[in-house]
Amino acid sequence: MHFGIIVFPGSNCDRDCAHVINDVMGHSCRLVWHENTDLSAFDGLILPGGFAHGDYLRTGAIARFSPVMDSVAEFAAAGKPVIGICNGFQILCEARFLPGALRRNSGQHFICRDAHLRVEHNENRFLQTTNIGDVLTMPIRHGEGGYYADEATLGEMAANKQIILRYCSADGLITPEANPNGSVGNIAGVMNREGTIFGLMPHPEAASEILLGSDDGLLIFRSMMEQITPNRALTADLNREFVL
């Protein structure tokens, strides 16, 4: 599988992602400057972490208008998977590709530590190699990771199984103590309605080698690489093959 990793001015996890895709997983990728608009070569996209445009105004607020973003929307509309990690998640929310917004951590501090995440749904393109209830461990490192969406939006998201990761305790309990940043409902990762775009604050690319403490992040990248989950576009393809 060939990944495009979008590089904004201020992205800083792009090469970590490339290392995992290339060296750990043996797939291929290319870094794509945010002014490029041709994404046709790729099977999947990663919007990496960092501080795009210095986080000026709001995190992701300026990056949202980068030339590449229209192509990202088209890419996802074609049924190909897009993952936004940390700052990438913030950009996807600012671009309204994902519902909700990320605000300052409730405790004010920048947080850098491991977090436990419970898998809420696995029948999707991003967690299909996990089981519901699995507890994944990967680091968080952010100052603005408090997820927020209003009640109506949250209700809709829950009904569509878009809330797929929540912060939890080591034994999988969703508790206020396990919520590092004041996210509503301990939400750590959400998908768009179509299941093609996924954003999360934790860093799967920083938890992809057991040497670094956890390789749970690989489950997410592997899920993106396996095309077994029926999302709309892929279902259409499978049906065509079936008829033939």
Place this chain on the structure above:
Amino acid sequence: MATAEIHVTLKPTLLDAQGATVLKALHQLGHTQARNARIGKYITIEIDDAQVGPDLAQRLDLMCRQLLANPVIEDYEIVIDDAPVAPGTARATMPAVAARVAAGPVAATTTSLASEEVKTLGGQPINEPFALDYSTYEVMTTEERLELREKAFQKHGPWIMRQIQERRAAWILCVGNEVVESGSTLDTYPSDEHLDSLGNARDLVPWVFTRPPTH
């Protein structure tokens, strides 16, 4: 040139973690009367005269919705001040918000700089250069005046710089807590006679500050 002031704040229903932290700090300092602190952004935008038309408010609203605020978590308020400001000549009218800001530094006279107090001839410390009467200033030596200017800048430097920047001025003339004149070039710098008559008329020191050279 019209100026728009935009205030962006977190929606009131959302916990403002920054505001809550600041409130806690205020309480620790003994300001127990403080009840609610919320922190937002203050953005000023100058709008080209030629394009100022009836749709100015709509245009600004669009700017807020597209970029300046995130409607999911933030509210915004737009104040348009299109009072004409003739550079270097007539007294510049200050918009309401700026006037409130301007009142700030003079009110804060109780905190003095710890070191090197500037004193009057009678030995009284001068805490607030902006509030000093002109007759006292007139009898001070040049060195004392320079020290006093230094102190005014130490104490109110950011405010002074903001006044200069907001006006894109080469110099500003302050009397008390007010910017009463400004000029876009140093050619219009006020004369000594003018400053002297202004000082006598108001019995406050007329301070002139200039824009630092840009590199």
